[in-house]
Amino acid sequence: MSEAPPMGGARQLAASVPIRTAAGGATIAIPILAVDVTGDLALGAALVAIALVPGIVVAPLVGALLDRSHNPRLLMMLAAAGTAAAYGVAAFLGPVPVWAVMLGLAVSGLLIPFGFGGLSSFVAAPGTDARKAYALDALSYNLGGVAGPALVAALAPTLGPRAALLAMAVIALLSLAGLPLLRVPPRAASHPHLVRSMADGLVALATHRPLAAVTTSGTLAEFGRGIMPIAAIGIALGATGDASASAYVVAAFAAGALVGAALEPLRPDVLTPQTTMLVGFGLVGLATLAASLGIGLGWTIALVGISGLCSAAPTAAMLLLRRTQSPVHVVSQVFTVGAALRAAASAGGAAVAGLLAGLDPLLLLAGSGAVWLLSAAVMLAFPRGSRLAAASS
Known part of the structure; x- marks a missing residue:
């Protein structure tokens, strides 16, 4: 290559x-x-x-x-x-x-x-x-x-x-x-009728085991991310009495993810993409759980920033696996549907957190971490020695 x-x-x-x-x-x-x-x-x-x-x-x-x-x-x-x-x-x-x-x-x-x-x-x-x-x-x-x-x-x-x-x-x-x-x-690639082509894309997402694992894992991760901003509001109110302080928590995750993404092209290629998703999302979950221990707002912000840093590598690996595991005639469908599922999951996470807003916000943050860990565990279903469904770039 x-x-x-x-x-x-x-x-x-x-x-x-x-x-x-x-x-x-x-x-x-x-x-x-x-x-x-x-x-x-x-x-x-x-x-x-x-x-x-x-x-x-x-x-x-x-x-x-x-x-x-x-x-x-x-x-x-x-x-x-x-x-x-x-x-x-x-x-x-x-x-x-x-x-x-x-x-x-x-x-x-x-x-x-x-x-x-x-x-x-x-x-x-x-x-x-x-x-x-x-x-x-x-x-x-x-x-x-x-x-x-x-x-x-x-x-x-x-x-x-x-x-x-x-x-x-x-x-x-x-x-x-x-x-x-x-x-x-x-x-x-040759393409069937448009409706048949759309059906083929959805079938590939649902039935091709490696692709289904990647899609499910990425969607769950975004659900966990959607919980975090709502939990951050409650944490900020409890610590400072000012909901606007939650922006520091959200910004810490974004800044960490941005730094991680900038460094990702320099990271040694020592793990397979599926292992990178498993380990990376697991580290995000562990850092988020640590942030929920209630040691103080400063530590919460720092640990959420670390969780964002850890999210970059598995996200890049997820995108790569979408490409390599997609049949060539439905690659774009896999990407657009995968992105749509993640957008919907993020909104769903925020909505669920809103419904549970009466709980201790640190418990909500812990729930976010647990969902990240679940997204990592899903990658255990990725079959070993899986062959590429699409031609590698």
Whole structure:
């Protein structure tokens, strides 16, 4: 396997980081703008849901279209342009009626899977180092997840939430400059009818044992992650009386994950990807359980940061296994559906934690750690000596 060209990593990040940054920032800017313009927090929450839920629903279709397309890069570029336009329309909430903003955000929700799981399924083009490519992809997700909200947090109080959302629209457009630099070859496989192709992807996810183990493990891990921010609010209230201090706990995990993802391409390749998932998610769970011991807010923040650091390697390994264990004609479907399942699991974890908010928040955090350990244990079901379902990159 040959190494990627020297600028391959920069091209990959240039293509993927902008659209992910824009999406991450928009989910913060949209409710702030809704409250600023209408004073209605419920409307803000509804607009965020409209921007997120369609992507979960259409993930199999997006994947099938990318798997069948002779020019998948063009579809991704059109999706980035459409997302930017939708955010631009939403930024003018007030002059633009609510129904039009809802329609625009629904369109953006339909398009977002192209730049998330869809783009991930193409980053390890033939002739590149697949492990490095997916380590960079994990870094891209972390950069977008941190940079988007951080930019909104900086812009909304100074220039206003409308300007912050417009900035996200402009950033989404930057992917149009990055995507042409990335190699995105079409799938070299025959494709059945579209509906049959979608069914084949879902069947592969459910019945191909290695792929089912990876998908279940990754989904459970995201459920555990979704619990943590809700637990952090209760921990912060108990320690300082100020719910805003929970941001330090959440930021510690994000910062740890970002550092880990940046270092991941340098990590010696001594473990198989499935072992990396098993060990990595297990370490996240143990660090989270340690953080729940109640030794003090400072130690909780530090240990949550360590758990985030440990999450980078198994996440990159998960992305690599999605690719190597997917039948070639459904690779994009596996990525888009896998990403959608993780998004839904994160929301589900937050919802369950919200329902259990009356419990001791340290118990909630311990529950998060237990779910991470369960996600690690699932990888014990990964069959030894499993053969690759797709051609290795």
